Amino acid sequence: MTSSSSVRLPRGAKTRAPQVLASLETLYPDAACELEFRTPFELLVATVLSAQATDVSVNACTPALFDAYPDALALSQAEPEDIEPFIRRIGLYRAKAKNLVGLARQLVERHGGEVPNDFAAVVALPGAGRKTANVVLSNAYGYPAIAVDTHVGRLARRLALSVQTNPDKVESDLESLFPKASWVFTHHGLILHGRRVCYARKPHCAACLMATFCPKVGVEHAEG
Known part of the structure; x- marks a missing residue:
């Protein structure tokens, strides 16, 4: 708050x-949240992708992305250019691909590969911010926001x-x-x-x- x-x-x-x-x-x-997700990690990725993009466009690309990279560990081992083909139809896809790889690596290095139930920690992730943290924590962990x-x-x-x-x-x-x-x-x-x-x-x-x-x-x- x-x-x-x-x-x-x-x-x-x-x-x-x-x-x-x-x-x-x-x-x-x-x-309720119209982004499609099964885990806090998927919600975090989808929320980062949704910046300046519609939920419909994000939901269209995330199934294939999550099949290829189902968790932070898998995504952390990718390079941005590996992610770009999955999200090419979303605005700012190059910057977002870089941020997704960066946040996955930070999750692995600092949080055991899990999305922390901590506002400051989520805000600190690449590509995240206050809005992203509010969306992720409220929908994944019941954080009031x-x-x-x-x-x-x-x-x-x-x-x-x-x-x-x-x-x-x-x-x-x-x-x-x-x-x-x-x-x-x-x-x-x-x-x-x-x-x-x-x-x-x-x-x-x-x-x-x-x-x-x-x-x-x-x-x-x-x-x-």
Whole structure:
């Protein structure tokens, strides 16, 4: 969890947050991570690959990748050029191949080949960061967190739950507004709503369950 934001929450944010949560629970009661994985290691790899890429594109390439490199030890023995053919259709695939090999080697050298249940240790892995650590630890180990991607950040601002643009500060604002037990669900629910209704360029406000209390309804959305 981040430290408290230095900027005040938008007016009415504390009233809207329960309404947002209730709407998400109605719309997406089974909201969960859409990356396909079987182990914490697979989730870590998939999450690193998902940066600036869709979950659909990641899920399309990871089965073959995981067949060839099922664990950190196997991946640590590869070279980036060995990984590139598996992920070539994903954006920034060369940098990601390098990071995957680097994180696998670090897992083997420092953590016995296992993904540690430790926030700082995951953040320190090549290609990882705060969002990756939140996604991996919350979905693999039940760590309470709201990981802020482009969808979560966009909805947080449109619903006037935060005025921040820095993902870490948005995370802090959201975690101050929602019950800790709901953080993981809130993260997944906001992502689904961003993908299915509250689009970046032309949000489908007419079909939105939150239209009655959303401050942005009827306002032209220029944010991408």
